[in-house]
Amino acid sequence: MRLQAESVELAYDRAVIAKDLTLTIPDGKVSVLIGPNGSGKSTALRALARLLPPAKGQVILDGKSIQDTPTKEVARLLAILPQVLITPESISVEDLVWFGRHPHRTSLKVPSAADKEAVEWALTVTRTAELRHQHVDQLSGGQRQRVWIALCLAQGTDLILLDEPTTYLDVAYQLEVLDLLHQLNQEQGKTVAMVLHDFNMAAEYADHVFVMKSGELVTQGPPEDVFTCDIIRDVFGVESKVVAHPVSGKPMCIPLRAGLRAQLSVATG
Amino acid sequence: MASVGTGRAAAPGRRTGWRGIGLLIALAVLVVVALLSVAVGAKPIPIGTVLHELLHYDGSDDGVIIRSLRIPRTLLGLVVGVALGLAGALMQALTRNPLADPGLLGVNAGAAAAVVAGIGLLGITSPSSYVWLALLGAAIASVLVYVLGSRGRAAATPVRLALAGVTASSLLISLTQVLIIFDENSADSVLFWLVGGVNFASWQDIRNLLPWLVLGLIGAFAMARPLNLLALGDDMARGLGQNVERTRLIGSVLVIVLCGSAVSVAGPVAFIGLIVPHIMRRLIGSSYTVLLPLCALGGGVLVLYADIVSRYVKPPFEVPAGVVTALIGAPIFVYLARRQKVTAS
Amino acid sequence: MTSTAIIAQHVRRTPLARRYPAYLMGSLGVIAVVLSFYSLSVGATDVSMSDVFKAVIGDTTDQAAQIVVQFQLPRVLLAWLVGIALAVSGAVMQGVIRNPLAAPDVIGVTKGAGFAGMLLLLAIPGVSVAAVVPAAFAGGLAAAGLVYVLAYRRGSTPVRIALVGIAVSAAFEAGIRFLLVRNPLDVSAALIWLTGSLFGRSMSSVFEILPWVAVLVPLIVIWARKLDVLGLGDDLALGLGEPVEKTRRTLLLFAVALAAAAVAVSGTIGFVGLIAPHMARRVFGGKHMASIPAAALFGVLLMLIADMLGRGLAPPLEIPAGLITAIVGGPYFLYLLVKTGK
Numbered sequence: 001m002r003l004q005a006e007s008v009e010l011a012y013d014r015a016v017i018a019k020d021l022t023l024t025i026p027d028g029k030v031s032v033l034i035g036p037n038g039s040g041k042s043t044a045l046r047a048l049a050r051l052l053p054p055a056k057g058q059v060i061l062d063g064k065s066i067q068d069t070p071t072k073e074v075a076r077l078l079a080i081l082p083q084v085l086i087t088p089e090s091i092s093v094e095d096l097v098w099f100g101r102h103p104h105r106t107s108l109k110v111p112s113a114a115d116k117e118a119v120e121w122a123l124t125v126t127r128t129a130e131l132r133h134q135h136v137d138q139l140s141g142g143q144r145q146r147v148w149i150a151l152c153l154a155q156g157t158d159l160i161l162l163d164e165p166t167t168y169l170d171v172a173y174q175l176e177v178l179d180l181l182h183q184l185n186q187e188q189g190k191t192v193a194m195v196l197h198d199f200n201m202a203a204e205y206a207d208h209v210f211v212m213k214s215g216e217l218v219t220q221g222p223p224e225d226v227f228t229c230d231i232i233r234d235v236f237g238v239e240s241k242v243v244a245h246p247v248s249g250k251p252m253c254i255p256l257r258a259g260l261r262a263q264l265s266v267a268t269g
Numbered sequence: 270m271a272s273v274g275t276g277r278a279a280a281p282g283r284r285t286g287w288r289g290i291g292l293l294i295a296l297a298v299l300v301v302v303a304l305l306s307v308a309v310g311a312k313p314i315p316i317g318t319v320l321h322e323l324l325h326y327d328g329s330d331d332g333v334i335i336r337s338l339r340i341p342r343t344l345l346g347l348v349v350g351v352a353l354g355l356a357g358a359l360m361q362a363l364t365r366n367p368l369a370d371p372g373l374l375g376v377n378a379g380a381a382a383a384v385v386a387g388i389g390l391l392g393i394t395s396p397s398s399y400v401w402l403a404l405l406g407a408a409i410a411s412v413l414v415y416v417l418g419s420r421g422r423a424a425a426t427p428v429r430l431a432l433a434g435v436t437a438s439s440l441l442i443s444l445t446q447v448l449i450i451f452d453e454n455s456a457d458s459v460l461f462w463l464v465g466g467v468n469f470a471s472w473q474d475i476r477n478l479l480p481w482l483v484l485g486l487i488g489a490f491a492m493a494r495p496l497n498l499l500a501l502g503d504d505m506a507r508g509l510g511q512n513v514e515r516t517r518l519i520g521s522v523l524v525i526v527l528c529g530s531a532v533s534v535a536g537p538v539a540f541i542g543l544i545v546p547h548i549m550r551r552l553i554g555s556s557y558t559v560l561l562p563l564c565a566l567g568g569g570v571l572v573l574y575a576d577i578v579s580r581y582v583k584p585p586f587e588v589p590a591g592v593v594t595a596l597i598g599a600p601i602f603v604y605l606a607r608r609q610k611v612t613a614s
Numbered sequence: 615m616t617s618t619a620i621i622a623q624h625v626r627r628t629p630l631a632r633r634y635p636a637y638l639m640g641s642l643g644v645i646a647v648v649l650s651f652y653s654l655s656v657g658a659t660d661v662s663m664s665d666v667f668k669a670v671i672g673d674t675t676d677q678a679a680q681i682v683v684q685f686q687l688p689r690v691l692l693a694w695l696v697g698i699a700l701a702v703s704g705a706v707m708q709g710v711i712r713n714p715l716a717a718p719d720v721i722g723v724t725k726g727a728g729f730a731g732m733l734l735l736l737a738i739p740g741v742s743v744a745a746v747v748p749a750a751f752a753g754g755l756a757a758a759g760l761v762y763v764l765a766y767r768r769g770s771t772p773v774r775i776a777l778v779g780i781a782v783s784a785a786f787e788a789g790i791r792f793l794l795v796r797n798p799l800d801v802s803a804a805l806i807w808l809t810g811s812l813f814g815r816s817m818s819s820v821f822e823i824l825p826w827v828a829v830l831v832p833l834i835v836i837w838a839r840k841l842d843v844l845g846l847g848d849d850l851a852l853g854l855g856e857p858v859e860k861t862r863r864t865l866l867l868f869a870v871a872l873a874a875a876a877v878a879v880s881g882t883i884g885f886v887g888l889i890a891p892h893m894a895r896r897v898f899g900g901k902h903m904a905s906i907p908a909a910a911l912f913g914v915l916l917m918l919i920a921d922m923l924g925r926g927l928a929p930p931l932e933i934p935a936g937l938i939t940a941i942v943g944g945p946y947f948l949y950l951l952v953k954t955g956k
Contacts, residue, residue, distance in 0.1 A: 013768070051849055075855025082849035086712075088842075088900055095901075102843050103855035107836045155854070368777070373784070428773050431780050432715035439719060439884055440944030446805050447937045459801050464791045539788070583796055592795045595788030602784055606777040607764055 002027055002191070003048060003078065003159055008057035010043050010215070017043045018215035020057070025159075030185050031193040032202040035212035036236055041195045042083065042163050044212065048193070049080035049161050075103035079152035083163040087136050093147050094132040097122055100154025122153035125188075126180060142173025146180060153184070160184070162194040166201065174198075178205050199236070203227050203251050211235055227251035288559040291552065295566040299347070302573045306343040307335055309577050314339075345470035345478070345534065346576045346590065347569040350541060352482055352531040354568020355489045356524045357542020358549075358561055362496040363520045366427045368605065370543035371407075371528040374434035377537035378441035379410025380529045381462050382448075389448040396534075397477050403533035406441075407525045413437045427609065465536030466589025467576055474534040481530035486565070488523045492516070493557040500555065538575075538591040540598025541568050547605065635904045638897070642911045649918045650694070654686045656926060689812045691820045692879065693917040693935075695827050696812070697886060699876040701913025702831050704887025705894065705906050706869035709841040710862050711772040714895075717888040718873030721779035724884070725786035726757020727877035728808050732790055735804065736797045746807075747822055747878045754874025757786060762866065769859055771848075775866075810881030810936025812921050819879040826875040830868045831910065837865065838902035845900075883936040885943030886916050916943075 004024040010017045018040040025031055025048065033041040046052040048059055050066045059066040066074060079100075088096075100122065101115045123129040126146045131139065136147055145165060152160055162181070166174040182205055184190045196202045202209055203223040211218045211226055213235045219226055232240045238255040245252045308319050314331050322332045353371065360369040360376075371377045383406020387393040393402065414430070414437045442463070449459045461469065495516045498506040503513050531538070545567040546560070553559055575593035582588040654666045666682055700718065707716045718724055730753020731746045738745075762770060765778040790808070794801050840861050843851045851858050873887065894908035920938040927933055 046849075049853060051852055071852060071857050072855035075853060080849070080853035082847065082853065084847060084849065086845070086847040086850075088845050090900065099843060099846065099854060102839070105839075107839065373780075428713065428776050429715070431777060432713060432720060435720050435780050435783070436715055436717075436888065436944075440940055443809065443884060443937065443940035443944075446809060447934075447940075450802055450805055450809075459805070460791075460795055460798065464795065539784075588795050592788070592792050595784075595791055599781070599785030599788040603764060603778065603781040606781040607767070607774070609774065609777055 001025065003059075003061050003193075005044065005048055005054070005059045006057050008047055008054035008059065010040065010047050010052060011055045012043075012052075016055075016215070021215070021217060023048070023210060023217060023220075025191065025193045026208050027191050028185070028189055029191065029207035030182065030205055031191075031208040031210065032206040033193070033195045033210045033212060034197075034199050034202045035218075038214070039212040039235075040215040041210075041212045043215075044210075045080075045161055045163050045193065045195050046082075049078060050074055051080065051082070072103050075155060075157075077157055078159040078161065079155040079157045081148055081152050081160070081162040081165060083167070085148060087144075089137070091136055092133050093128055093136055093139070093150075094119070094123070096136050096147060097128075097132075097150045097154050100151040100156075103155060118156050119154050122150040125153060125184070126150040140173065141169045142176040145169060145173065145177050149177070149180060158189070159191045159193070162192070164195050164197060167197050174201065181205070199227070199232070200252055203253070204245070204248060223251050227253055229253075288553060291559070292562060292566070295563055295570070299566050299570050299573075302570050302577070303343050303347060306346065306573045306577055307339040310334075310339065310580055341472050341475060342467050342470040342576065343573065344475055346467045346572045348475065348478055348482055349467060349531045349535045349538060350568035350570065350572030351565040352478075352485060352527040352568070353538060353541035353572070354545040354564040354566075355485065355561060356527040356531075357544075357568070358546040358557070358564040359489060359492070359496075359520050359524050359527075360542060361546050362499060362557065363517055363524070364430060365500070366430055367547065368427050368431055368543070368602075368609070370540065371524065372537060372539040373431065373438070373543065373602075375410040375414050375437035375441055376407045376524065376528045377465075377532050377539070378438045378445070379406040379408075379413070380404070380532035381465075381537045382406055382441040382445045383409070384533055385445050385448045385462050389451070396473065399533040400477060400481065400530050404525060404529035407529035407532070410437055410441060411521060411525060460589055461536045463537070464589045464595070465532070465538035465591030466579070466587075467535050467572070468579070468587040468589055470534075478530050478534045481526055485523055485527040485530070488519065489527070489561055489565075492520060492523065493561050496520070496557040496561075497555075500557075536589065536591060538572065539595045540602065541571055541594060543605075544598055544601050545571055547601075635898055635908075639904075639908060639911060642908075642915065646694075646911060646914045646918065649915065649922070650690045653690050653693070653918055653922050654682055656922065684816075688815050688817045688820050689921060690918070691817075692812050692815050692823070693921050694914050695820065695823045696876045696880050696883065697890070697913035697915070697917035698831060698910040699823060699827050699872040699913075700883065700886040701890035701894075701909040701916075702834055702906060703869040703873040703876070705891035705902070705909040706834055706841065706865050707887070708891050709902060710844060710865050710869070711776050712845060713772065713776060714892060715888070716776055716779075717885075718869070718877075719882070719884045719887060720783060721776070721870075722757040722761040722782040722786065723754040723870050723873040724877055724882045725783040725790065726760075727751065727754030727874055728882050729753055729786040729789045729793070730756070731807065731878070731881075732793050732804055735807070736793055736800060739800075744818065747819070750878035751874045754877055755870060757782060758866070758870035758874070762863070770862065806934060807881050809934045809940075810877075810883035811924065811932070811934030812880055812917075813932055813934065815879065823875045823879050826871055830872055834865070834868055835903070835906055837861075838906055841865065841902040841906075842900075881934075881936060883917075883920075883939055885939045886913050886920075889943050889946065890916055 001024045005021055007020050007022055009019050010021065021044060023044060033045060035041045043052060047054055050059065050071065053067050061069065061074065061077060097119055101111070101118060104115060105111070123132060126149055128143065128147050128150050131143060131147070136144060139147065166177050169177065178201060181192050185192050206223055208220065209223055209226045210220045211231060218235055219231060227242055229240055229242055232238060232253050239261045240253045240255045242251050242253050304316060304319060308314050308316050312334060314335065318331050319335060322335045356371050360371060360374065361367055380403035383402045384399045387399070387402040414433050445462055449462060495511060498509055498511045499513065499516055506513050545564050549560055549563045549567055553563065571594070572590060575597065576590040579588040579590045579593045582592070651663065651666055655663055704717045707718065707721060708714050727750040731750035734746050734749040761775065761779045761782045764782065765774040794804060840856060843854055843856050844858065844862065848858050890912040891905065891909040893912045894905040898904040898908040916939065917935065920935040923938050924933040924935050
C-alpha cells in the first residue's frame with residue numbers, strides 16, 4: 001500500500017485532534033472517511049496529504065516519510081482537493097486546469113508536449129473541454145467541481161485525495177462528481193480517498209470505509225461490514241434501520257425519528 | 270467568511286453585584302488620577318494644597334495655576350477620554366470587529382484633516398467652528414473607510430476594514446502634514462494636529478466640547494441594549510425585532526459626534542478607542558449596559574494617565590499626551606493583532 | 615452554445631489588453647520614455663529638447679546639457695527606479711497577502727525606514743543625506759523582519775501578516791511622532807523628508823537603488839507563476855508542490871528589499887505601491903507574468919507624472935512627489951474600488 005498514516009498524533013496548536021491513529025489507504029480502490037463533526041476525518045486526510053505535519057508518528061508515501069519528501073515530488077505522486085477553494089477572479093477553465101501541471105514545471109521551462117497532453121486529457125475525462133474558455137466563477141456548482149477535479153487530474157497522479165468534494169452541492173451535482181470519481185477509479189485505476197459527510201453516499205460508492213469518531217478509527221472495511229445499526233448508533237448517535245438499497249444492493253442506513261424508534265423496538269422485540 | 274472572537278457573550282443580570290463594584294472602583298481610580306493630574310507638573314503642587322484650593326479658592330499662585338491651567342487640562346483630558354473610550358466601544362460593536370478604533374479607521378485623521386484644511390485653506394479661525402469641520406471630516410472618513418472596507422459584495426472582515434482604515438488614514442494624514450508644512454505653523458501646532466494632546470486646554474475648549482459630549486453620552490447609553498442585540502448577528506437581531514440599519518446609522522452618527530468633537534479640541538489622540546474596550550471586556554464581559562460606562566470612565570483614566578506621564582517625557586517642556594498613548598497603544602495593538610483568530614482566509 | 619460561439623464570446627469579453635499584452639505594454643513603455651524626455655527638459659530653467667538629446671548622448675559641452683545631466687537626469691532615472699521598485703513590491707505583497715489593499719506603506723516597511731532615517735537625522739544633526747540611506751534601508755528591513763517574526767505562529771497566514779504589519783507600522787509611526795516631539799525644531803524638515811520626494815537627488819542615489827531593482831525585479835518576474843499558485847490558497851498551493859511558507863517568505867523578502875531601497879533614496883512616497891498593481895491587474899488581468907511588468911510600467915508613469923506636477927504646478931515652489939501621489943492617488947484609488955466593486 002502506497003499511502004498510510006502510522007500511529008500519528010494530529011493537533012492544531014494545543015488542541016489534539018487524534019492520537020495514535022493508523023490508516024492505510026488501499027491502492028486502486030475508492031476509500032471514504034466518514035464520521036460526525038469533529039471526528040478528525042478531515043484532519044486525517046490533510047495529514048495524509050502532508051498539509052498537516054503529525055506531532056507524533058509519520059505518514060508514509062511509497063516507503064518514505066512524506067514530510068521528508070520534497071513537496072514537489074509528493075505533488076507528482078498525490079493530488080489533494082481541499083475543502084476551501086479560492087477561485088481567482090476572471091480565470092478561464094483551461095487556465096485553472098493548467099495549474100495542475102505546476103509540480104512538473106520549473107520557473108523557466110515553457111509548457112511541454114507532455115504538459116499539454118495531460119491538460120487535454122484532464123479536460124476530456126471530466127467532460128469540461130467544451131467549457132475551456134468560460135470563466136470558472138460563472139459555472140454551475142457541479143461543473144466547477146469537475147473543473148477542480150480536472151486540475152487535480154492534470155497533476156497526473158495515481159493517488160487523489162478529496163476533502164468533502166460534495167458537501168455544498170445540489171444532489172444532482174453530488175452524483176455527477178461521485179460518478180466521475182468512480183469512473184476514474186474503474187477506468188484509470190486511480191486510488192481515490194475522500195471525506196464524505198453523507199454516509200449513504202459513502203455506502204454507495206466506497207470500496208473501503210474508514211469510520212472515525214473523536215479522533216479514533218472506530219472500524220474500517222467494506223460498506224457491508226461497516227454499516228450496521230450498532231456502529232451507526234455508536235458513532236453518529238442515531239437509531240437506524242439498515243436495509244439493502246433496492247437497486248444496487250449496497251447497505252442503506254435509514255435514521256429513525258422519535259416515534260418510529262418505539263415501533264422498531266416493538267417489531268424487533 | 271471569517272469569524273472573529275469578540276469575548277464572552279453578554280450575560281444580563283447575572284453579575285450585577287460585581288458590576289456595581291466595578292463601576293465604583295473605576296470612579297475611584299478616576300478621581301485619584303484626576304487629583305494627580307492637577308497636582309503634577311512643571312511646578313508640583315502638594316495634594317493637600319490642591320484639595321484646599323478646590324474647596325476655597327484664595328488667589329494664591331498655586332491657586333491660579335490650578336484654576337487656569339491644571340483644572341481645565343484635567344477636565345479636558347477627562348472629557349476627551351470619555352468621548353474616545355465610548356466611541357471605540359461603539360465602533361467595535363457596530364463593525365463587530367475588535368480591531369476597530371477611531372484612529373486606526375481614519376475617523377480621527379479625517380476630523381483633523383478637515384480642521385487643518387479649514388484653517389489653512391479657508392482661513393477659519395474661531396475654535397467653535399472647528400467642531401463643525403471636524404464632524405464633517407469624521408463623517409467623510411467614516412464613509413470612505415466603510416466603502417473601501419466593504420468593497421461591494423464581500424462583507425468587511427477585520428483585515429479588510431483594517432487595511433481600508435490604514436489606506437484612508439495615511440491619505441488623510443498626508444494631507445494634514447502637507448497643509449501644516451505649507452502653512453508654516455509652529456512646531457507645537459504641527460504636533461497638535463498630528464499627535465493630539467490636552468496641554469493647551471482652556472475653559473473655552475471645554476465649553477465647546479461639552480454639549481456634544483453630553484449629546485454623545487446620552488445617545489451612547491441609550492444604545493446599550495440595541496448593541497447587545499446587534500452582537501448576536503444582523504439576522505438574529507432582526508429576528509428579535511430590532512431595526513438593524515437604524516441602529517447602525519445612529520451608532521455611526523454618535524461615533525462621528527464623539528470623535529469629531531474630541532478631535533476638534535484635542536487633536537487626534539490615538540488608541541484610546543482600541544485599548545480601553547479591550548481591557549474592560551476582559552474584566553467584565555461584553556454586556557454593553559455595563560461596558561459603555563466603564564469604557565467612558567476607563568477612557569478618562571487613560572488619557573489623564575497619559576497626560577501625567579507626558580509631563581515627564583521632556584520636562585519642563587509640554588509634550589502632547591497623544592505621543593504617550595501612541596507609545597502605550599502600539600505594542601498593545603501588535604499584541605492584539607497577533608492574537609486575532611481568523612478561521613478563514 | 616457552439617464552440618465557435620463560445621470562443622467568439624470569449625474574444626469579445628476579453629479586453630484588447632489581454633489579447634495583445636505585449637503591444638500595449640510596449641506602448642506604455644514608449645509613453646514613459648517620451649514623458650522622461652519631456653521631464654528632462656522642464657525645470658527651474660527650461661531646456662530645449664536638442665540639449666536634452668545632447669546630454670543623453672553624453673555631449674556635455676553646452677551648459678544647458680550639463681544642467682540636464684547634473685540635475686534632471688538623476689531625478690528622471692530615480693523616478694523610473696523608484697516607480698518600478700514600489701510598484702513591483704506592492705504587486706508581490708498583494709499577491710502574497712491575497713489582498714488588493716496590501717502595500718509596502720501598510721506592512722511596516724515604509725514606517726520602519728522612516729523611523730530609522732529620522733532617528734539618524736535627529737541623533738546626529740547635520741549628517742549627510744547619503745548616510746541616511748543605509749540607515750533607512752536597514753530600518754525598513756528590520757521592521758518587515760519584525761512583522762514576519764511576530765506574525766509567525768507555526769507558519770504565517772496572509773491575514774496575520776497584514777494585521778501585524780498594520781500594528782507594527784502604527785508602532786513605528788508612534789516612534790516617529792515621539793522623535794518629532796522631542797525635537798520640535800526640525801519638525802518641518804523631518805516631515806518633508808518623510809513625505810518623500812525626488813528633490814535634489816544625485817546620481818549616487820540612482821546607483822544605490824539600481825542593483826536592487828536590476829537583480830530582484832527579474833527574479834520576481836521569473837517567479838510570477840509561483841505567485842499565481844499562492845493565490846489558489848495555501849492548501850491547494852501545497853498540494854501542487856509549492857513550499858508555501860518558504861516561497862512566501864522569499865517573495866516578501868524581495869518585496870521588502872525593493873520597498874526599503876525605494877524609501878531609503880526617496881523618502882516615503884505612498885500609494886504608488888498600492889495603485890500601480892491595481893491598474894495593472896485591471897488592464898492586463900490577474901496573471902502575474904503580465905501584471906508585474908505592467909505594474910512596473912504604471913509605477914514609472916505615476917512617478918514621472920507626480921514629479922512633473924510637483925515641479926510644474928507652482929514654480930519655483932516644489933511640491934514633494936509623495937504629496938502629489940497622496941492627493942491624486944488616494945481619491946483615484948477610491949474611485950477604482952468603487953467602480954469595480956472589488
